Amino acid sequence: MYEFKNELTMSKSGFLFDHSSGQTYTLNPTGKLIFEKMQEGLDDEAILSTLIEEFEVEAHIARRDLEDFIRQLKEMGVI
Amino acid sequence: MPKQKYIKPIIIRHASAGMANKFGRPLTAIPTQRIEGIQIQELAANYGSPLFVLSVRELRQRYRELHRAFANRYPNFQIAYSYKTNYLKSVCSILHQEGAWAEVVSGFEYDIARDLGMPGNQIIFNGPYKKRDELKRAFIDGAIVNIDNYDELNVIESLADELGKTLEIGVRLNMNLNNPPWYKFGFNVESGQAYDVVRRAQSSGKVKVVGLHIHAGTYIDDLTIYQKAAAGILQFYQSIRNQLGVTLKYWDLGGGFASRNTLHWAYLPGEQTCPSYSQYADAISSTLMSIGLPPNEMPRLFIEPGRALVDEPFSLITKVVAEKRLPSGQRAVILDAGMNILSSVQWYKYGIQTVQDSGTMVEDTVLYGGLCMNIDVLNANVSLPQVRFGEYLLIPHVGAYNLSQSWQFIFLKPAVIAIEDGEVKVIKRAETREIVQAAEELPDDFRF
Numbered sequence: 001m002y003e004f005k006n007e008l009t010m011s012k013s014g015f016l017f018d019h020s021s022g023q024t025y026t027l028n029p030t031g032k033l034i035f036e037k038m039q040e041g042l043d044d045e046a047i048l049s050t051l052i053e054e055f056e057v058e059a060h061i062a063r064r065d066l067e068d069f070i071r072q073l074k075e076m077g078v079i
Numbered sequence: 080m081p082k083q084k085y086i087k088p089i090i091i092r093h094a095s096a097g098m099a100n101k102f103g104r105p106l107t108a109i110p111t112q113r114i115e116g117i118q119i120q121e122l123a124a125n126y127g128s129p130l131f132v133l134s135v136r137e138l139r140q141r142y143r144e145l146h147r148a149f150a151n152r153y154p155n156f157q158i159a160y161s162y163k164t165n166y167l168k169s170v171c172s173i174l175h176q177e178g179a180w181a182e183v184v185s186g187f188e189y190d191i192a193r194d195l196g197m198p199g200n201q202i203i204f205n206g207p208y209k210k211r212d213e214l215k216r217a218f219i220d221g222a223i224v225n226i227d228n229y230d231e232l233n234v235i236e237s238l239a240d241e242l243g244k245t246l247e248i249g250v251r252l253n254m255n256l257n258n259p260p261w262y263k264f265g266f267n268v269e270s271g272q273a274y275d276v277v278r279r280a281q282s283s284g285k286v287k288v289v290g291l292h293i294h295a296g297t298y299i300d301d302l303t304i305y306q307k308a309a310a311g312i313l314q315f316y317q318s319i320r321n322q323l324g325v326t327l328k329y330w331d332l333g334g335g336f337a338s339r340n341t342l343h344w345a346y347l348p349g350e351q352t353c354p355s356y357s358q359y360a361d362a363i364s365s366t367l368m369s370i371g372l373p374p375n376e377m378p379r380l381f382i383e384p385g386r387a388l389v390d391e392p393f394s395l396i397t398k399v400v401a402e403k404r405l406p407s408g409q410r411a412v413i414l415d416a417g418m419n420i421l422s423s424v425q426w427y428k429y430g431i432q433t434v435q436d437s438g439t440m441v442e443d444t445v446l447y448g449g450l451c452m453n454i455d456v457l458n459a460n461v462s463l464p465q466v467r468f469g470e471y472l473l474i475p476h477v478g479a480y481n482l483s484q485s486w487q488f489i490f491l492k493p494a495v496i497a498i499e500d501g502e503v504k505v506i507k508r509a510e511t512r513e514i515v516q517a518a519e520e521l522p523d524d525f526r527f
Contacts, residue, residue, distance in 0.1 A: 016090070023092065023093070024092075024093045025090050025091060025092050025093060026090070026091045026093065026440065027088070027089065027090045027091075028086055028088065028089050028438060028440045028465075029083070029086070030085065030086055030087065030088035030089075031088035031089050031090050033088075034088050035090075051085075053082075054082060054083055055082055055083050055084070055085035056082045056083070056084060056085050057085035061085075061467075062085075065087045065088055066088070068087075068404055069088040069089070069090070071404055072089075072090055072404070072408065073090065075408040076090065076092055076408065078090070
């Protein structure tokens with residue numbers, strides 16, 4: 001389960017606002033879905049299952065991309 | 080319920096990336112799927128990747144536009160295509176079909192022109208190093224020779240003795256036109272050196288000066304440099320005409336015209352800063368025409384364009400072979416094309432276009448070439464959508480210098496195809512190991 005560093009609000013279009021820093025981000029639909037699942041408390045495997053269920057993607061590609069996405073969130077200080 | 084189309088998940092931090100800049104939305108997000116009506120993926124599947132692709136239509140069109148721009152402004156005008164920019168036989172031959180003469184700077188290039196069937200009297204032979212036998216052949220063929228230095232003049236005078244006739248020459252000039260000035264070539268005007276060499280040549284009786292040549296530099300987008308070059312050559316001609324009785328058959332303003340590529344240090348993109356052919360033609364012709372001679376007595380005007388003709392009609396198809404995330408957080412993409420086949424990447428910040436639809440959300444990306452060499456970077460920071468392993472990218476405007484300067488290094492050189500009227504023709508096959516090693520010998524003593 002991931003812990004978010006600050007209070008964050010996301011709009012329907014994938015626009016993300018960090019209430020503490022004022023920093024803003026944009027997520028694409030895939031990124032938005034993963035982010036929402038993280039907020040719901042899902043772990044990596046559960047998020048992966050959701051991705052494979054909802055998108056046309058092979059499991060090994062989804063896993064690689066999820067890892068890369070999470071690394072990005074860490075580097076940006078979001079989680 | 081059908082599944083949604085998958086695009087790699089991405090988050091963009093606004094302060095650093097992804098926002099529209101003052102030039103608007105990056106074009107890289109809009110895929111270019113075809114070249115001359117043919118699917119890029121199909122071309123790569125049939126001819127391999129990387130792959131150079133020539134649009135013959137665009138090459139012909141550019142030649143015609145350039146010719147029209149000058150011919151409309153100057154009565155006696157001729158283009159001589161600068162072979163060194165790209166001396167693929169097909170490129171030279173198409174331009175000769177259109178009416179271009181050849182401008183060569185070595186015996187090797189001279190031979191290419193002659194083998195294509197160019198008559199000697201439609202070849203301009205320039206450059207600082209021409210061998211004696213090459214000069215002899217050029218004079219016998221009736222080629223136009225522009226001399227670069229005194230040693231060359233000495234050789235030509237001895238050739239005049241050998242051939243038993245007065246040889247006509249052009250003199251290459253240099254002037255303080257740009258920063259840094261191109262003093263390597265020819266004879267300096269300001270110091271009086273150029274005047275001295277014309278006087279010396281005329282007085283020998285062995286050669287006759289009939290032309291003046293100047294070439295201010297390369298990728299010149301400052302029109303005032305051409306105005307100054309034209310004014311300088313005009314003033315110099317007036318002095319040698321009045322004082323030494325020289326009558327010119329031609330003046331040659333060289334090349335150096337820019338293309339729409341963007342230099343690394345440029346503030347604005349090349350698409351906005353590159354002057355039009357008409358602007359170059361105006362800058363040169365209006366100054367030369369001010370000499371006030373009747374049209375039939377005007378020396379013939381040569382220009383020697385290379386980059387401005389062949390850069391844009393060529394594209395390079397390249398494939399994504401890996402992607403990774405750097406410790407800085409920046410995305411990196413590795414391509415199957417490297418600076419070994421794209422040497423102009425040292426000067427140009429090449430534009431990159433996607434081929435497949437990879438979504439509209441872009442991310443700052445460093446593009447690495449496939450060479451096992453750290454300096455092989457094709458673009459240090461390009462806004463690129465989420466292209467994936469195995470997808471293609473298109474690098475437009477790659478026709479100048481890359482093919483003639485490419486190195487045989489680590490990988491074999493790719494094929495070059497030309498498309499005209501929907502028909503694809505291979506104009507250079509992909510290199511093979513046999514071609515690369517054809518000149519090598521392995522003495523028995525070195526075998527194991």
